[in-house]
Amino acid sequence: MELRLRTLLVLAVAAALAVATGWLFGLPELTALSTALFGAAVVSWVWLGTAAPPPSVRAHLSRPSVQRGEPSDLVLGFTNTGTRRSSPATFTGSLGTAGSRRLAVGALEAGEVSEVRMQLDTPHRGVVSFGPLEVVGRDPLGIWRRSRQEPLEAILTVRPRVHGVPGLLEQEVLHTGDDERATAPRAALESDTDLVGLRPYVPGDDLRRVHWRTSARRGEPHVVQVEPSARSAPVVVVLDTRASAVNPAEFELSVEAAASALVAASDLGRPLHLATATGFLGSTPEQRRRHRPESPSLTLDTALDALAAVTQHPGGDLTVALADAAVGMSTVILCSEAVGPHLPELPARVLWLHWHDTGLTTGTTGGHARSATAGAG
Structure with a gap:
């Protein structure tokens, strides 16, 4: 007390x-x-x-992860874990987007549970925490009080909204290992491996890949060189986080574009990577310093959770980030609302996903859009 x-x-x-x-x-x-x-x-x-202590409280979310604008219910369960009738108490503290609340809980019998349910609005993207709650018990005359802090472990992740982008990866720019670019329909690259060319045989090569006709013509063994197919190539979504390039409202549009691109790639079973103007998310410090997508691919949930918490930064070099993302056979998608001098010249193999009028539009350069537009619903 x-x-x-x-x-x-x-x-x-x-x-x-x-x-x-x-x-x-x-x-x-x-x-x-x-x-x-x-x-x-x-x-x-x-x-x-x-007197018996006040009941304990636990928080539970009906949907721990939602898109911005979708509701989630917060359920507070008050439990008398003692063997005697608990004393009445008030619980005061922050309940996330519901604001600060003061809840009065009456006396509970031993083992009794009382629940309070409230709907949480999610007008903004972000990670929402709850509590701690101050639990206050008083005597019948209101002269004395005793209190304790009760933590709440619930976390609400408000992810960016996702919009459909038909055809985003139906026709994509692929890296073939040299400075040239190759544009190929995705449906035409459905084998486990794609033919790249021929090279001289080296000990250890699979003899089944020997191209006998070429070997006979050139007088030395040559094998078929293959690379993983386009459908298994990683998709690297690069989010423009430069505070100097776009305002906060435009940045939110870019975040939604990035989420939409990740979902579209995940629906096709493509490995996912997420990068910003300052490096790759989910990579080690060494990998981040080298700006290389060598870390294991992200799950869709991990990537969307990262977008829920991402913020703008004063620094970062978008040109370097794009160049470093375009390695191997990865498909690079830039999500940025920057225009004019704030948008660097994009490499030929980078797709630019941005908002145009009421929908998302993709293009290979800042001024030329391709036919992949989605409504803002």
């Missing part, structure tokens, strides 16, 4: 003064009243000190 000794001493001194005043001035009523009040305070103190 808070301040119980100091408060008790104050009450004792006040009661003693009142008794002395009543005795000196012949006021027995004052003496009796002060004695009764002091006795009631002592009884209340003893009652609160021996």
Whole structure:
């Protein structure tokens, strides 16, 4: 109980003064009243000190991860874990997007559970935490109080909205290992491996890949060189996080574009990577320093959770980030609302996903859009 000794001493001194005043001035009523009040305070103190503690509280979210604008229900469960009837208490603290709340919970029987459910609005992207709650119990007279902090472990992840982008990866720019680019329909690259060319045989090569006609013509063994097919090539989504390039509202549009690109790639079973103007998300410090997508691919949930928490930064080099993302056979998608001098010249193999009028549009250069547009619904 808070301040119980100091408060008790104050009450004792006040009661003693009142008794002395009543005795000196012949006021027995004052003496009796002060004695009764002091006795009631002592009884209340003893009652609160021996009463069962208030119930414990646990938080549960009906949907721990939602898109911006989608609701989620917060359920607070109050449980009397003791063997006696719990004392009434108030629970005060932050409940995420519901703001600061004060909840009064009555006495609960042993083992009894009481639930409070409230709907949470999600107007903004981000990671929302809850609590801690201050649990306060009081005596019947309201003189004494005891309190404790009760943490809430629930976390609400508000992800960016996702929009459909038909045909985003139906026709894509692929890296073939040299400085040239190759544009190929995705449906035409459905084998496990794609033919790249021929090269001289080296010990250890699979003999089944020997191209006998070429070997006979050139007088030495040559094997078929293959690379993984386009359908298994990674998709690297590069989000423009430069605060100097776009304002906060435009940045939110770029984040939604990035989420849409990740979902589209995941639907095709493509490995996912996510990068910003400052490096790759989910990579080690060494990999981030080298700006190489060598870390294991991200799951869609991990990537969307990262977008829920991503923020703009004052620094970063988008040109370097794009060049470093375009390695191997990866498909690179830039999500940026930057225009003019803030948008660098894009490598030929980079797709630019941005908003145009009311939909998302893709293009290979800043001024030439391709036919992949989605509504903003």
